[in-house]
Amino acid sequence: MHHPKINNKFHKHQLFLEDSKLAKFVPETKIFSKKNLFSFIEKNNKIVVKPSMGSLGKGVIFITEIGVEKYELLLLNKKKYILGQTNLFIHLKRRESKHIPNIIQNFLSLATFSERPIDLRYIVQSNNFDWVVTGKYAKIAKDGYAITNFTNGASIFSVEDALKKSDIKNLRINDLLTSIETITIAASKCLSKYFPNNRIWGFDIGIDKSGNIWIIEANSAPQIKGFLELEALKPMYNTIETYKRKYKKNT
Numbered sequence: 001m002h003h004p005k006i007n008n009k010f011h012k013h014q015l016f017l018e019d020s021k022l023a024k025f026v027p028e029t030k031i032f033s034k035k036n037l038f039s040f041i042e043k044n045n046k047i048v049v050k051p052s053m054g055s056l057g058k059g060v061i062f063i064t065e066i067g068v069e070k071y072e073l074l075l076l077n078k079k080k081y082i083l084g085q086t087n088l089f090i091h092l093k094r095r096e097s098k099h100i101p102n103i104i105q106n107f108l109s110l111a112t113f114s115e116r117p118i119d120l121r122y123i124v125q126s127n128n129f130d131w132v133v134t135g136k137y138a139k140i141a142k143d144g145y146a147i148t149n150f151t152n153g154a155s156i157f158s159v160e161d162a163l164k165k166s167d168i169k170n171l172r173i174n175d176l177l178t179s180i181e182t183i184t185i186a187a188s189k190c191l192s193k194y195f196p197n198n199r200i201w202g203f204d205i206g207i208d209k210s211g212n213i214w215i216i217e218a219n220s221a222p223q224i225k226g227f228l229e230l231e232a233l234k235p236m237y238n239t240i241e242t243y244k245r246k247y248k249k250n251t
Ligand SMILES: Nc1ncnc2c1ncn2[C@@H]1O[C@H](COP(=O)(O)OP(=O)(O)OP(=O)(O)O)[C@@H](O)[C@H]1O
Pocket: 027, 048, 050, 053, 054, 055, 056, 057, 058, 059, 060, 105, 106, 107, 108, 109, 110, 117, 119, 146, 147, 148, 149, 204, 216, 217, 219
């Protein structure tokens, strides 16, 4: 079974929605269209428009309605203001790639550390019997950015360290860590039904200020160089590499 088209954010999102264990952990997501854009803004006030396939954070636009038909856009660390619904739609439509349709998501009020959003990277690998979390770290956005991509200047911390620094209310760190592990493993199993040859997944996991867990995205070929940023993460880097060598797909 091979579904090349399914390897994009929107389709992986649909697969999670169809899984009763995972549906509540994915943000509301729609294909970009004029109708969806304005019904989303009306409902959520703050939304995210982004390409349905990897952009390393470059195409991710945060949109807030700050007055009647007055919009503030944040792209990387640049703000821009647009007046009028039609102008907003035209602006976003022009930026959309011909080949990679955009999606719209409600904005997740991610946990922050001195106003910089935090998200978590979890690496899950198969040892032919089980799915195992082999590495994890936290990314804290560069000052002025809402995206937490490492390639856009985010700082890397251990997950425990970042959660302790964060503004999550009533944090129960051990319960949270157990839940994230359960969810990322369930998500790997869900994806493995559609991508049977894929032995590694990298998840971007958001935690909002109330401590709710969100699957932001699942990457089928995650970069792992972030694990070389901190001495404390290097053992995870080695574990990930060992898994890659040891558990090659048996074709
Ligand atoms: N709905 C959202 N609410 C809040 N922040 C978001 C949301 N979607 C994305 N972000 C932030 O933007 C970052 C980049 O988004 P995402 O991972 O979806 O796209 P990408 O990094 O451009 O794609 P890829 O990782 O495939 O290159 C996330 O790591 C997160 O920090």
